[in-house]
Amino acid sequence: MTATNTAWSQGFTGWDELGPKGQAWRIEKQEIPAKAPAPFFPDQNGQVYEQLLHNVPVLLHCMDGSGRIISVNNRWCEALGYAHQDIEGRLFNELLAPPSRTRLVTVIYPAYLQNGSVRGEEIYIHRKDGTLATVLMSMNAYRGDKGRIERSVCLLQDITEFKIAELATNRSDMRFRGAFDAAALAMALVSPTGQIELCNPAFKEFAGRPEIDARPVGFEETLHAEDRGPFINGMRTLLSGEVSALKLDLRYARGDGATAHGATSVSLVKNDRGETEQLVVQIVDISDRKEVSRRLQIAQKMEAVGQLTGGLAHDFNNLLTIISGNLELLGSKLAEDEKGAKRLREALDASRKGSDLTRQLLAVARKQNLEPQEVSVNALITGMLPLIERTLGENIQIKAVAMPGDPRSTIDASQLESAILNLSINARDAMEEGGHLTIETQPAYLDADYCEANPGVVPGNYVMIAITDNGCGMPQDVLEKVFQPFFTTKPLGKGNGLGLAMVYGFVKQSGGHINVYSEVGHGTSIKIYLPRRMAPSEVAPVAIESNSVEVPAQPAARKKRILVVEDQEAVRAVACGFLEDFGYDVVEAEDGFQALARLQEHPDIDLMFSDVVMPGGMNGFDLAQAASGMRPKLRIVHTSGYPKGAMVHQDEPRFREGFIIMKPYRREELQKIIREAFERP
Secondary structure, eight states: OOSOOOOOTTSOSOTTOOOTTSOOOOOOOOOOOOOOOOOSSOSGGGHHHHHHHHHSSSEEEEEETTSBEEEEOHHHHHHHTOOHHHHTTSBGGGGBOHHHHHHIIIIIHHHHHHHSEEEEEEEEEEOTTSOEEEEEEEEEEEEOTTSOEEEEEEEEEEOHHHHHHHHHHHHHHHHHHHHHHHOSSEEEEEOTTSBEEEEOHHHHHHHTOTTGGGSOOBGGGGBOGGGHHHHHHHHHHHHTTSOSSEEEEEEEEOTTSOEEEEEEEEEEEEOTTSOEEEEEEEEEEOHHHHHHHHHHHHHHHHHHHHHHHHHHHHHHHHHHHHHHHHHHHHHTTSTTOHHHHHHHHHHHHHHHHHHHHHHHHHHHTTOSOOOOEEEEHHHHHHHHHHHHHHHHOTTEEEEEEOOSSOOEEEEOHHHHHHHHHHHHHHHHHTOTTOEEEEEEEEEEEEOHHHHHHSTTOOOEEEEEEEEEEOSOOOOHHHHTTTTSTTOOOSOTTSOOSOHHHHHHHHHHHTTOEEEEEEETTTEEEEEEEEEOOOOTTOOOOSBTTBOOOOOOOOOOSSOOEEEEEOSSHHHHHHHHHHHHHTTOEEEEESSHHHHHHHHHHOTTEEEEEEESSOSSSOOHHHHHHHHHHHOTTOEEEEEESSOHHHHHHHSHHHHTTOEEEESSOOHHHHHHHHHHHHHOO
């Protein structure tokens, strides 16, 4: 440093020279002579303390009333690269980086003048080599007799390395969090006590628990009750070191009540002492795979039962042939024995009933003798209506909804009639107080994705026949067994449990497909898909259960808002995902009453997309009526697992002019019907 130092506007000449707003400084030029390092304590009694302060491992300096550095300790010089003569006599704030200098003037100094101290202020100070050090500054003021600050002792804690490490950690954390949140795998970080500390969006979606961050949740809470024991046992082996990672297929209890299946992997994160600090859980959603496997097992089970049943029926037919034949031979010899002849007729009747039973068993086994021919499906159903009406009785209202044209299929007409009649009778039995039955035909195209999820189904064009009632419906455990031979929910003596099994066998033997959609308390829809014989002039539809045309994805003309009303969270999430992809804002509701509240909260909702069958006492049509009363110009689209014809028949006055899309719907089908609803005047 030269013999003189010029102090310009970088600093100020006294602690008390601040203007009214801390911005007016007295600027002057001062000549500062070079001098030896000044002591902290000028009297001899302070020599011990002087030695101590020069060697403490903190940065310490003393300033006079004008803010000039009087003395610095050795650690201060070592840390910042200055010699004592370089720094003593300089204004402290001229050593600071501009942002810290501004903060010192506008924030720190005013508070210091008022309080006489500051604590832990983070500032940036220039080292001699031009680099910046980050320090925490604390100061204490010593005032004279007149209350003016005559001396300040300033302590600086160098936190540069800590800040560099913190920055690196933050960047690493940001990269980790970005990758963690973007991962397709469901992932969670779990404490050694089992609490979920962090989970990514994929985990929340998989577990059906979007609110999981709002309260502490134990990982075991997310598991199916029956799988908690195997998980705990597996964790014991992992924590004991018997295995390096735990791998289990587990069932999870979703927040919406459904069950999800996950291929689960758990690994440990340990500290330097070998103690477990965290568990890393990764889950691959295998719910679809499990469902396909379940359906395949059912199909294989039905195949095995069919083979067994067919073999028994074949052998039993041989026995019946012997029995009935010998009974007929005996008949000629018992003609004069009236009592014996009566018993013989009863035995022959029993053998004929046994023969009918074996025919049913052969139908279940898909080994009955079919006589396929080209059949007009619409004409066959129309011809059956009088018989169905007589069979079901007056308290069942029947309606047939035929698809346009003349759909044809190569099948056994008598067996198809028997199947439709059988399903109609089952529907009647489910409507003890009377109700509505709809028989509907629609074109359908079962694509490769659908067939992959339903083993044994072949992609192609089909005629779909839906028999729909509004009866008591069936719970899930019944649905899973409904096609099994000899399974029945009817009282003893009211059914042998072969009706639906026969229908299943006939449809499969004819190269078709059958499925059931049912909701307890609302009804059941059984859909038969028969291979369609296409005329050269016919154009096949391109999506399941509707004549949809794929529409290229285009952004909406403006950001419109759609209210999605669906009680099943997983179904609602799919619909919301599609609509957001189309460029719409989405508002969600779980039932009709919540939907009406959402309409009041969001007056800018343009369209309501609502399920028809919902809990809470308000169905989709009731909601539509109430919503239209509130918002006459609100556009409404319904969705349902029931065929459209059935819904029209059951609620025709309110439904006739509405839009509806059948479940399961595809992305392009939903986009098309939403666009049509917006385009209708």
